[in-house]
Amino acid sequence: xxxxxxxxxxxxxxxxxxxxxxxxxxxxxxxxxxxxxxxxxxxxxxxxxxxxxxxxxxxxxxxxxxxxxxxxxxxxxxxxxxxxxxxxxxxxxxxxxxxxxxxxxxxxxxxxxxxxxxxxxxxxxxxxxxxxxxxxxxxxxxxxxxxxxxxxxx
Amino acid sequence: xxxxxxxxxxxxxxxxxxxxxxxxxxxxxxxxxxxxxxxxxxxxxxxxxxxxxxxxxxxxxxxxxxxxxxxxxxxxxxxxxxxxxxxxxxxxxxxxxxxxxxxxxxxxxxxxxxxxxxxxxxxxxxxxxxxxxxxxxxxxxxxxxxx
Numbered sequence: 001x002x003x004x005x006x007x008x009x010x011x012x013x014x015x016x017x018x019x020x021x022x023x024x025x026x027x028x029x030x031x032x033x034x035x036x037x038x039x040x041x042x043x044x045x046x047x048x049x050x051x052x053x054x055x056x057x058x059x060x061x062x063x064x065x066x067x068x069x070x071x072x073x074x075x076x077x078x079x080x081x082x083x084x085x086x087x088x089x090x091x092x093x094x095x096x097x098x099x100x101x102x103x104x105x106x107x108x109x110x111x112x113x114x115x116x117x118x119x120x121x122x123x124x125x126x127x128x129x130x131x132x133x134x135x136x137x138x139x140x141x142x143x144x145x146x147x148x149x150x151x152x153x154x
Numbered sequence: 155x156x157x158x159x160x161x162x163x164x165x166x167x168x169x170x171x172x173x174x175x176x177x178x179x180x181x182x183x184x185x186x187x188x189x190x191x192x193x194x195x196x197x198x199x200x201x202x203x204x205x206x207x208x209x210x211x212x213x214x215x216x217x218x219x220x221x222x223x224x225x226x227x228x229x230x231x232x233x234x235x236x237x238x239x240x241x242x243x244x245x246x247x248x249x250x251x252x253x254x255x256x257x258x259x260x261x262x263x264x265x266x267x268x269x270x271x272x273x274x275x276x277x278x279x280x281x282x283x284x285x286x287x288x289x290x291x292x293x294x295x296x297x298x299x300x301x
Contacts, residue, residue, distance in 0.1 A: 003213040005184045010217025012177035013189065013262075018222040018232070020170025021163065026235035032287040035296060041167040046265060048171020049178065053270035056179040066186030073188050076273040087257025088264070088279040092286025094249025097242055097294055097301065099235070101250060101261045103191035106215060108234050110223035115236045119247040124199040126251025127192070131200035134256075 002068055014107040020045040023108035025099025032096050082136050178267055185210065190263025191218075192254035200255070237301060253283075 021027045022045055030039030060072050095101050100108075100119055109116050178189040187210070194211050197203020203211050226232070237243060254260040257279055259268065264283075268276015294301045 002185050003209050005180055006210045006213040007217040009177045009181040009185075009189060010214035011221035012173050012180065012217075013191075013214075014218040014221040015225065016170040016173030016175075016177060018170070018225050019173060020167045021232070022170065023222065024232055024234055025237070027163075029291055029295070029301070032284070032291040033295065034288050035292055039163075041163045044164040044167035045171035045174070046269075048168040049175035049266045050171075050270040052172060052175035053178045053182075053266055056182050057271045060182060063183075066182070067184045068186070070186035072186045073182070076268075076271065076275060078274050080275060080278045084257050084275055084279055085282050087253045087255070088282035089253070089286040090249050091253030091257060091260060092283030093290045094246040094251075094253060095261075095283060096287035096290030097249065098237060098246030100246065101191070102195050102254060103218070103260075103262050105247075105250075106191070106195065106218050107222045108232075108236075109219060111226050111231055112234050112236055113238075115238055115240075115243050116234070118240055118243045119236075119250075122244045122247025123251035124195070126248040126253075127196040127199040127255045128201075128251075129248075130196075130252045130255035131202060 002070075005068070013103060016049070017104050017107040020048075023104045023112075028099040028101075028104075029096065083134075086135070174262070174266060175270075178262070178270075181214075182267075188263060188267045190259050190267060192251075192260040193258070193263055196251070196255050199251070239300075242301065257283075 017023055021041060027039055027041050030037060031042035033039070060066075063072060066072055091101075098119060100116075102123060105112075105116065105120050105123060109120060112119075181187050181189040194203075194214050197207065198211050198215070250260075257264070259276070259279060261283075264273075264276040264279035267273075269280060291301075
């Protein structure tokens with residue numbers, strides 16, 4: 001049953017990315033291009049997506065468990081860490097460079113040609129490397145200040 | 155500032171956004187999971203998700219692949235305007251994959267799920283990647299002229 005819901009959620013996510021035009025890299029780069037031909041579509045996509053999710057978080061706060069019996073996500077960590085900001089900045093650079101982020105990269109894989117496949121392979125490699133290469137832990141170990149592992153699974 | 159915007163774009167954008175949000179609602183309220191594309195994919199890419207959650211991850215990715223593929227036959231085949239420069243594709247893919255995992259989330263996890271929960275981390279991450287993305291586009295498009 002969890003797999004069926006995951007399949008439906010993935011399908012609906014893909015349909016949403018497809019419908020909103022977010023698999024078109026020129027729309028994403030157009031949104032980021034504040035000094036060129038600015039395209040505000042992404043703001044509409046983000047607000048459309050946030051509305052139902054905001055309701056869902058309120059419902060989740062009143063429940064002990066998810067419908068299928070699993071625990072709901074824990075209260076979020078509030079720490080604005082170096083990893084969070086540096087990682088997001090690196091991610092943003094790549095996002096601007098190609099106009100693709102992980103969801104749309106997979107959603108458009110079937111109609112994005114060879115380039116889409118190259119991007120997804122590079123992205124998966126980057127994800128694999130990130131599990132083992134943790135810059136701030138390396139720096140902390142080298143300087144002897146003690147590292148901290150903020151990575152969570154999933 | 156020049157606007158490049160077709161009036162129907164915001165309707166499709168908002169409708170598509172609602173679908174993305176509803177997908178997040180399903181995943182959260184039924185499965186108890188935060189819908190984060192980099193988290194779902196990353197767990198399979200780096201091996202950390204090869205546990206009891208692997209089939210849930212694989213099912214999600216299957217839906218994400220198949221539905222847009224079907225829509226290219228049923229509706230339109232969109233032009234994605236993706237660059238054909240392998241150097242850019244590889245550099246961008248590495249940055250996106252590495253950065254999203256380092257930050258523990260991307261546009262869907264920090265952006266959609268984090269902001270809707272008023273999570274401080276989600277909002278900070280979103281501000282950081284939007285700024286970096288805008289700087290990237292200015293740098294690579296307007297200054298270096300490579301994209």
